[in-house]
Amino acid sequence: MDPIVILAGKKALAHLRDNGLRARDVAIVPAAAGGPKGLIFQKLDQWMFGSWLPAAPRERTLIGASIGAWRMAAACAADPVAAFQRLGDLYTETTYPKKPSAQLVTDSCRAVLHGVIGGHEAEILDHPHYRLHVMTVRGRGLLHAPRSKASAATGFGLAVLGNFAARTQLANHLERVVFGDVRDPVFWLKARFDAFDTHFAALNRDSLPAALLASGTLPFTMKPVSGIPGAPQGTYWDGGLIDYHLALPYSRVAGHPDGGLVLYPHFTTRMVPGWFDKTLPWRHAARGRHRDWLDNLVLVAPSPAFLQTLPRAKLPDRSDFHYYGLDHAARILNWKRAIGEAERLRDAFAAFVERPDMRLVKPI
Secondary structure, three states, rough: OOEEEEOOHHHHHHHHHHOOOOOOHHHEEEEEEOOHHHHHHHHHHHHHHHHHHHHHOEEEEHHHHHHHHHHHHHHOOHHHHHHHHHHHHHHHOOOOOOOOOHHHHHHHHHHHHHHOOOHHHHHHHOOEEEEEEEEEEEEEEEHOOOOOOHHHHHHHHHHHHHHOOOHHHHOOOOOEEOOOOOOOOOHHHOOOOOOOEEEEEEOOOOOOHHHHHHOOOOEEEEEEOOOOOOOOEEEEEEEEHOOOOOOOOHHHHHHOOOOOEEEOOOOOOOOOOOOOOOOOOOOOOHHHOOOOHOOOEEEEEEEHHHHHOOHHHHOOOOOHHHHHOOHHHHHHHHHHHHHHOOOHHHHHHHHHHHHOOOOHHHEE
């Protein structure tokens, strides 16, 4: 009945056997897209960034898409425990009418972000040890600057069809833009590693709110973002469209002098490359030709037994908005119950750190 599952790449597995999991060895923390699912890590995030990682200060790359980028921005606040609390409360308590407009959803998300990072921008950008990177997507072709909803629908329709044929074809329609801390060269991302063109833009006080909003902007559900200061011109959407579960070439840092482990709290043991791959069971990063990217990765996920203890026996997710409809109180109550239950994820992981039980660890 363990509440967590731990998976490790071959280098990470050897490291855990020899050294356990030490905070000083964690070089990168990724955070996936996935909307409300990310809220399940509130208690774990508060412990990791509130006490465990600060006890072993070093430069660390925090990289995320969508809700993952919002979580990593909260981690960079001077008081991350309070920032994660604000994120969980504001996200959970946001309500919508039965059929909200894209503008209303956009305005609501902007309000959540302002409540989390407003007045804390300098802390986030100038953190002494953390280097924040926000994944976004910029449109190409019909999606570069669609003039109508119909044009965008056609562009995304072609993107879905191309992606079904081969993930490489999605690169004809979308490209990656990473907004990042200029103090961190992220050499492991800058050498080309897949079919997608990748651009890099500086994360600063002007671009931070827009980049975080863009990173979580779902097509048609929200208004696309454009005119981000210092970024390539074009139309921006959710970074999860390309990098849903951040299947990135992490192993490039394994042999670097400042390298180390990648610690990935994730809400599932499956790493889906892109958002359009969710319904394609054969698209799985750990089974693909880039499996070696995960050699130095430690993934921590809720166990099936833990999920059975949650309301509706699952993580909070966007389908809950439809399931609960206008019964906002019931949804909010059950989301907060799930977040509270996730104290067990935190406690189980902290116990593993204190006394590693390798029986919990399975190879990726």
